[in-house]
Each structure stands twice: as C-alpha cells, then as structure tokens.
Amino acid sequence: MARQRRAGGGIDLLPSGRYRVRIVTPDGRRISLGSYPTKRAAETAYARATTAQADGRQLIPTGPSVPTLETYAADWVRTRLTGQGQPLRPRVQELYESQLRLHIVPTLGAVRLTKITTPVVRDWHTTLRGPDGPGASTAAKCYRLLRSILATAVEDGLIAANPCTIKGAGIERADERPIPTVAQALELADAIGPRLRCVVLVAAFVGLRKGELLGLRRCDIDLDRNEITIAQQRQVDWNGRQLVGPPKTDAGIRTIAIPESISAELRTHLATFAQPGDDGYVFTGERGGPLPVHMLHRAWATTRDQVGLPDLHFHDLRHLAGTLAASTGAGTKELMYRLGHASQQAALRYQHATIERDRTIARRIDVVLGRSEHRADSASRQ
Numbered sequence: 508m509a510r511q512r513r514a515g516g517g518i519d520l521l522p523s524g525r526y527r528v529r530i531v532t533p534d535g536r537r538i539s540l541g542s543y544p545t546k547r548a549a550e551t552a553y554a555r556a557t558t559a560q561a562d563g564r565q566l567i568p569t570g571p572s573v574p575t576l577e578t579y580a581a582d583w584v585r586t587r588l589t590g591q592g593q594p595l596r597p598r599v600q601e602l603y604e605s606q607l608r609l610h611i612v613p614t615l616g617a618v619r620l621t622k623i624t625t626p627v628v629r630d631w632h633t634t635l636r637g638p639d640g641p642g643a644s645t646a647a648k649c650y651r652l653l654r655s656i657l658a659t660a661v662e663d664g665l666i667a668a669n670p671c672t673i674k675g676a677g678i679e680r681a682d683e684r685p686i687p688t689v690a691q692a693l694e695l696a697d698a699i700g701p702r703l704r705c706v707v708l709v710a711a712f713v714g715l716r717k718g719e720l721l722g723l724r725r726c727d728i729d730l731d732r733n734e735i736t737i738a739q740q741r742q743v744d745w746n747g748r749q750l751v752g753p754p755k756t757d758a759g760i761r762t763i764a765i766p767e768s769i770s771a772e773l774r775t776h777l778a779t780f781a782q783p784g785d786d787g788y789v790f791t792g793e794r795g796g797p798l799p800v801h802m803l804h805r806a807w808a809t810t811r812d813q814v815g816l817p818d819l820h821f822h823d824l825r826h827l828a829g830t831l832a833a834s835t836g837a838g839t840k841e842l843m844y845r846l847g848h849a850s851q852q853a854a855l856r857y858q859h860a861t862i863e864r865d866r867t868i869a870r871r872i873d874v875v876l877g878r879s880e881h882r883a884d885s886a887s888r889q
Contacts, residue, residue, distance in 0.1 A: 518549045528553045528667065530560065543668075544625060552667035559664060573665065576623060576656075577616035580607050583656050591757075597750050598742055603652055610635060610649045620660050625670045628653070632676050647679035686826045687711070687819060695824075699810040705769075705776040706790055706803065707824065709735075713765050714828030714846050717821060718742045721798055722751060725777065726785040733770045736762040737847065741788075743800045759847040829857035 516530035526549035543549040584603050587595050595603070607616075614631050615623060628650075635646035654671035661669050671677075687695070692711035696704045709715055715723070718740035727736045738760060742750045754760055765773075773789075781789045782797075790798040803821075811819045829846055837845070842854040 516553075518546070518553055520546075528556070530556050533560075548625075548668060548672075555661075555667050573619040573621050575617055575619055577607075577612050579620060579660060579665070580611070580616075580656050583659055596752070596755065597744055597748075599755075601744060606645075606649050606652050610641060610645065611653060615653075620657070620666050623657065623666075623670050625672055628670050629673055632673060644679055647677055651677040684823050684826060685819060686830055687816065687823060689827070689831075691814070691816060692824060692827055694814050695810055695816070698813050699806055702780050702791070702793075703798075703803065703806055705772050706798075708769055708772055709765075710821065710824035711827050712769055712831070713763065714825050714832070716740070716825060716847070717803075719754065719759070719847075720790060721788075721800065721803075723789040724785065725781055725787045725789060728773060728777070728789065730770050730774055730777075733765050733767055734762055735765055741797065749797070754847060756847075756849040758843065758849040761844060761847055763845050826857070829854075833857040 517528075519527045519529070521527050526543050526546050528543065528549050530553070543552060584595070584600055584607070587600075587603075589595065611631075614634070615627070618627070632646055632650055634640055635649060636643050640646065650671065650673070654669065654677060657666065657669045657671055660666045692707065696707040696711070699707055706720055709720060709723075710717075713735065715735070715737065719737050722739040722741035723735070723737075724739075727738060728734075729736075737754060739751060740754050740759075744750055777789065780791055781787055782791055782795065788797045792799050792802050807821050811817060825846070829842060832842055832845055839851050839854050842848070842857055843851065846854060846857075848854045
C-alpha cells in the first residue's frame with residue numbers, strides 16, 4: 508500500500524531511514540526540501556520553511572535554480588562584509604579564494620547547495636584530514652569557511668539548514684611552537700646585522716606582528732615616553748602589491764610601553780636607518796625604501812641557520828614577547844591589550860607555566876611556610 512500524501516506537506520520517514528521534508532507552496536506546488544539523517548534536523552528544516560512561507564519570504568528553491576557551491580562561494584567572497592560592515596581585507600579575500608580553489612571547489616564546487624548534506628561534508632572533511640590531504644589545521648580552516656558560506660545560504664533562503672554540523676571539525680589545535688630564549692633572541696639580533704637588528708628586538712621584546720613592524724613610522728614612536736603606537740600595518744599580496752591599512756581588528760590599534768633598553772636601540776636605529784619625516788618608515792631596505800618582505804625573509808632564514816635554530820619562525824619571536832609579559836604576572840586582559848588580541852583564547856596561550864615562573868612560585872611558598880613554622884615554634888615555646 509502506497510504511503511498517503513499529506514495535503515500540507517510535512518516530514519516522511521523514507522525506507523533508507525532518512526527523513527524527507529516537503530512543503531506545499533501557495534500556488535499548490537509540492538516541493539521537496541531534501542532529506543535529513545535525523546528527525547530533529549528534518550523538523551528544524553520544516554519549521555524554518557513554514558516560517559519563511561508565513562513571512563512571505565521565498566521558499567527553498569529546487570532543481571537548476573539552485574546555484575552550485577562554486578558559483579555561490581565566489582559571490583560570497585566578493586560581497587562578504589566584516590563584523591564592522593567593511594569589505595574583506597585583500598589578504599583575507601586571497602586566503603579564502605585560495606582555500607576554495609585548492610581544497611573545497613575540487614570536491615564540492617559542482618554540487619548544488621541543496622545537495623550538500625552532512626554526510627557529504629563529513630566525507631570531504633575526512634579526506635582533507637587524511638594522509639593525502641593538507642592536514643588537520645587546514646581542514647579546520649576550510650571547514651569554518653564552508654560553514655560560514657552555507658550559513659549565509661540559509662539566510663538567503665537557498666537551503667533550509669546548514670549541513671556543517673560535525674562536532675569539533677572547525678576546532679584548530681595548532682602545534683606547540685618552540686619559544687626562543689632571551690639569550691637566543693639577542694643572538695639573533697646580533698647576527699642579523701645592524702639594519703634589521705631592531706626588527707628582531709621589537710618583535711621579541713615588544714611583541715609586534717610582522718605587518719605591524721613593516722608599517723611602523725617615525726610618528727608612531729615616542730622615545731621620550733618609551734611608547735609605540737600601532738596604527739597601521741603593511742603587507743604584500745601574492746602579486747607583490749603593497750597593502751597599507753589599519754590593523755585587522757580594533758584591538759590591534761593600541762599604544763604600548765617599551766623597555767628602556769629597546770628604546771635606546773630604537774634611538775640609534777632611527778638616526779641611522781629610518782626614512783626622514785614623521786611619516787617615514789622606521790624599517791627600510793638597502794636603498795632606503797620601505798623594508799621589502801622578501802629581504803626580511805631571506806635575512807631571517809640565513810640568520811636562524813647561522814645560530815643553529817633552523818626551525819624557528821619569525822612569528823615565534825612574538826611568542827617570546829607574550830610569554831615574557833605573562834611571566835611578570837600580567838593578566839589576560841593586559842596581555843590582550845599589549846599583544847593586540849581581540850579574543851581571550853589567543854592571549855591565554857602565553858599564560859602557560861614556565862619552569863622559571865614555577866620556581867618563583869615555589870620560592871614564595873617556601874617563604875610562607877617559613878613564616879608559619881616560625882609562628883608555630885613561637886607558640887610552642889609560650
């Protein structure tokens with residue numbers, strides 16, 4: 508006996524065990540919103556569709572009218588706005604386009620949005636994490652991008668629910684990076700040469716990002732107050748174009764104190780290598796122009812090999828600055844401000860215990876115990 512169709516649409520359990528969602532349009536057409544692995548997911552899709560219908564919004568389209576992921580994602584990147592309502596930064600747009608081109612479109616690009624189900628996403632994500640894929644970190648980044656794109660597709664009424672529901676798939680567990688010691692950072696600064704010496708020192712003991720260092724101007728440094736203001740960054744895209752603009756987030760715009768010893772180094776550097784004028788760049792190349800990124804990369808690679816640290820990344824110097832700040836007892840909010848972090852998660856990584864900090868704690872406990880023993884002895888004698 509054939510199943511009885513519901514006049515108003517609804518949810519049907521299919522022989523496969525999946526739940527099919529269908530709805531009837533005001534003009535009498537009966538359309539399918541696809542099938543879902545659980546009844547709860549099907550009920551969510553049905554509720555959203557009926558709400559959209561009641562509000563007069565367009566229902567989920569089907570067939571050739573549904574765009575493929577490749578087409579929709581390209582428009583998404585082109586029109587995407589940040590949380591502040593600004594277009595994506597060129598470097599961020601390049602990153603998204605690269606992730607789509609290399610890791611998402613080859614597998615899912617030709618699939619229409621309504622055909623991208625949770626099992627399809629799970630298979631794709633598993634392949635990315637597999638031995639022949641780019642690895643867990645890239646898989647997490649690409650999953651988050653796909654999830655954001657499909658979330659917008661839900662908002663646009665193109666799909667009823669986001670199929671990116673895999674728990675933990677977007678969590679990125681970065682490998683623990685080596686942190687150079689103070690002595691190693693000073694050795695690197697000595698070895699890299701006079702022109703780039705302060706680049707290493709400011710990265711290691713103040714904590715500026717590479718783009719912030721490259722964008723630093725004379726007017727951003729106040730040696731009388733021992734302060735640096737980070738108001739812009741300078742980057743280079745894959746086509747070699749200079750990209751100068753404000754930091755990525757509002758938290759990146761900050762004024763921070765610098766150690767007096769670093770201030771003295773900067774005074775010498777400004778007098779010797781910086782461009783003239785308030786807007787002159789602090790760090791320059793051999794010809795006096797803004798420091799080329801490739802020159803810094805080449806010098807860094809040579810120097811780290813020379814001092815016996817071939818696996819050290821330039822960004823690891825910033826980790827040293829964060830760890831040093833945390834070892835002074837700085838709290839999470841203080842670290843967030845100093846390092847320009849918008850989230851607590853990024854700042855917390857610097858608050859892991861170090862052996863020196865742990866020894867300090869132990870010594871202070873000894874002091875407390877010594878005082879307690881002294882009071883106990885005094886009491887017993889009385």
